Amino acid sequence: MSGVARWIQGRRRSLPSDGERREEGAGEPEGGATRLEALRALASGVGTTLDEDTTYAELTRAAVRLAGGAAAVMRRTGRTVSGYEAVTGTAALLPDDRWATAVAREAGFPAADRHPEPWSEHPPGHRGRPALCVPLTSGTDQYGVLVAARHGTAFTRAEAEQLALLAERAASHIRHARSYDQVSRTAGDLQRALLAEPGRPHPNLDVAIRYLPAGSSRVLVGGDWCETVRLHFGRTLLVVGDVMGHGLEAAVDMSAYRSSLRYIASSDLPPHRVLRQLDDIASGEGERRPATCLLARVDPGRGQVTLSSAGHLPPVLIDREGRTTPLSVPVGPPLGTGFGGYESATHRLAPEQTLVLFTDGLVERRGEDIDSSLARLSELRFTTGDGVDHVLDTILTRLDARHAEDDVAVLAARPYARQAQPAAGDATAAP
Numbered sequence: 001m002s003g004v005a006r007w008i009q010g011r012r013r014s015l016p017s018d019g020e021r022r023e024e025g026a027g028e029p030e031g032g033a034t035r036l037e038a039l040r041a042l043a044s045g046v047g048t049t050l051d052e053d054t055t056y057a058e059l060t061r062a063a064v065r066l067a068g069g070a071a072a073v074m075r076r077t078g079r080t081v082s083g084y085e086a087v088t089g090t091a092a093l094l095p096d097d098r099w100a101t102a103v104a105r106e107a108g109f110p111a112a113d114r115h116p117e118p119w120s121e122h123p124p125g126h127r128g129r130p131a132l133c134v135p136l137t138s139g140t141d142q143y144g145v146l147v148a149a150r151h152g153t154a155f156t157r158a159e160a161e162q163l164a165l166l167a168e169r170a171a172s173h174i175r176h177a178r179s180y181d182q183v184s185r186t187a188g189d190l191q192r193a194l195l196a197e198p199g200r201p202h203p204n205l206d207v208a209i210r211y212l213p214a215g216s217s218r219v220l221v222g223g224d225w226c227e228t229v230r231l232h233f234g235r236t237l238l239v240v241g242d243v244m245g246h247g248l249e250a251a252v253d254m255s256a257y258r259s260s261l262r263y264i265a266s267s268d269l270p271p272h273r274v275l276r277q278l279d280d281i282a283s284g285e286g287e288r289r290p291a292t293c294l295l296a297r298v299d300p301g302r303g304q305v306t307l308s309s310a311g312h313l314p315p316v317l318i319d320r321e322g323r324t325t326p327l328s329v330p331v332g333p334p335l336g337t338g339f340g341g342y343e344s345a346t347h348r349l350a351p352e353q354t355l356v357l358f359t360d361g362l363v364e365r366r367g368e369d370i371d372s373s374l375a376r377l378s379e380l381r382f383t384t385g386d387g388v389d390h391v392l393d394t395i396l397t398r399l400d401a402r403h404a405e406d407d408v409a410v411l412a413a414r415p416y417a418r419q420a421q422p423a424a425g426d427a428t429a430a431p
Contacts, residue, residue, distance in 0.1 A: 039162055042066055046166055047173030050180045056086035059146060059170040064089040066166070067159050069150025073136070074104045076144035081105055084147070093149045095131045103133040104145045130154040134163050138171035146170070186248055199262070201228045201236040204300045204416050208388040212401055212408040214246075214361065223250035223291065224359045224409035227258060229265040234301050237265050237274075238413055240312070240357040241293040241335075246407075253289045257282065257335065271295035271308035272342040275332065279310065283338030290336035294329070294357055298349060300415035305349040308342055310335045313363070313374070317347070318354040318391065322382035326374060327355075354382075354391055354414045361406030362399060388412040 042062040047055050056073045063071035070089030074097070075082040081104045083097055094100075131149040135142065146167045148155070155163075201207045209226045223243025231237055239261060243254045257278065264277045274295060282288045294312035298305045307315065307327060311334035314326050330343035349355060363373040380398055382391060392412050395401070401408045 035158075035162075039066075039165065043166060043169050046170050047176075050173075050177045052174050052177040052181075053086070055170050055173045055177060057088070059166060060086045060088040062166050063146060063148050063163055066162055067132075067148055067150065067155060069093050069148065071146065071148045073146055074100050074144045076104050076136075076142055079105060081144065093129055093151060094147060095129070095149055100131075100133060100145065100147045132160060132163065134160070134167040136167050136171040136174065138168070138175045141171070141175055143171055143174050183248055199228045199230060201238075201413070202230055202234050202300075204234055205236050205298060206388050206414045206416065207236075207238070208392050208412045210392050210396060210408070210410050212361075212396070212404070214404060214407050223254040223289070224361065224407040225254050225258060226357070226409050226411045227261060228411075229262060231265070231268050231297070233299075235297055235299045236413075237271070238296040238298060238355070238357055238411060239293065240359055240409055240411055241291050242312070242359045242361075242407075242409070243291040244289045250289060253291070256285075256288065257291055257293070270344055271297050271306055272332075272344040275308055275310045275335065275342040276340050279333075279335045279338060279340055279342075282336035288336050290334040292334050292360075296355060296357060296413075298355070298413060298415065300349075300351075303348060303350050303415070304346050305355060306344050306346045308332075308344045310342060313358070313360055313370075315355055315357045316377060317349070318356065318382055320350075320352045320384060322384055322386075324356075324378050324380050324382070326378055349415060351415050354388060354412055356391070356395070356410065356412050358410040359406075359408060361404045361408040362395070362401055362410055364406065366405060388414050 042065060046058045046062050048058065049055070056075070060071040060073060068089075070087065070091055070093040072084040072087040072091075072094055075085055081101045084091075084094060084100075087094070129149055129151055130153070131147060132155045134146040134148070136144050136146060146163065148163060207228055211224065211226070223241075223245065225239075225241050225243075227237075227239040227241075229237040229239070241254070241257060243250045243257065260278055260281050261274070264274050269277070275293065278293065282291070291310075292312040293310040294315065295308045296305050296315060305327075307329040309329045309331045311331060314329045314331075316324050316326050318324050327345075327347050329345050332342035333339040363377050364370065365373060377395070377399065380395065382394065386394070389412075392410055395410065396408070401410075
């Protein structure tokens with residue numbers, strides 16, 4: 001045992017019984033049932049989110065409500081211990097953080113037959129201000145200590161046990177929060193890696209893509225994706241898709257759909273036949289999640305776009321005057337169902353017109369009919385000459401997509417106008 005541990009153990013004092021005098025204002029309710037109900041009420045307010053910092057703040061607030069004085073957390077990562085965090089109450093009552101750091105570093109793991117034991121001390125130079133350090137331990141994971149302090153009498157055994165229960169509850173939620181963050185980072189890294197490597201369209205097509213995770217960067221990334229595939233004769237296949245669910249599993253399935261799409265599209269099949277083959281592959285894999293998908297084969301040479309949908313929302317077309325209009329497309333079942341039955345529809349796509357494909361997170365709002373959601377997008381107007389990047393930024397801003405309840409993937413494409421070739425011998429031709 002190290003010197004610090006021996007110092008702590010040598011100075012550890014027995015916690016007073018419940019009958020001894022206690023700090024004014026820090027009394028516990030009379031009656032076991034009442035105390036238990038009060039403790040349940042406090043515990044219910046600890047771990048309300050999957051955010052570690054929020055859990056620490058909730059824990060210290062509950063500790064001050066229970067025992068008065070002040071409370072803080074010292075976070076432990078390996079052998080590194082932070083300073084006081086999530087301070088609640090009168091911070092001046094807290095002991096020297098060097099003492100609490102030593103306790104946090106020496107707070108070991110509990111034995112199999114007992115819970116972590118809190119230390120009650122009068123830290124050096126802080127007579128009259130007893131402090132209690134409670135380990136934040138869940139299983140074999142040690143996250144630091146809860147430090148509680150007040151002026152006057154020492155903490156009772158009942159208070160120490162109640163604070164230990166709150167700390168145990170908080171540690172369990174902290175463990176879940178860290179696991180959640182790890183999965184979120186893994187899924188996010190996978191999603192960003194995939195989105196960072198879209199195919200390159202033909203030079204005769206100007207394309208912009210945006211992806212926004214739902215709510216904030218802490219929310220699990222979903223299965224939304226965009227893709228562009230170069231085809232023969234100057235054509236480009238544009239794709240948006242949405243795998244059901246969120247997280248690592250959805251991102252992995254999205255990667256599988258994307259790989260299959262690239263392989264099938266290389267054979268230059270019509271869009272509805274591409275969807276049919278994707279559905280056959282996905283339905284043959286029992287673990288693959290269903291997905292919606294919209295394909296748009298753009299042919300700038302002919303000035304047209306051919307659309308086919310697997311349960312996906314239709315795209316919109318922004319004309320030269322900046323008006324936005326939904327394009328009709330036959331809708332088949334989502335991919336992975338095995339039902340097939342996909343069809344295609346062809347529309348005019350002239351230079352200076354912009355085609356916008358998107359996932360449902362862009363327009364859908366809780367409690368709103370989908371027709372109303374699409375109408376809100378169709379009401380948008382744009383300025384002639386806006387580039388595709390500006391078009392997407394305008395759409396995301398006006399629809400408040402950064403606060404959407406679901407992930408948002410959106411793609412805009414605009415064909416270039418062909419430059420007329422000067423006739424031979426034309427004196428006005430540029431050299």
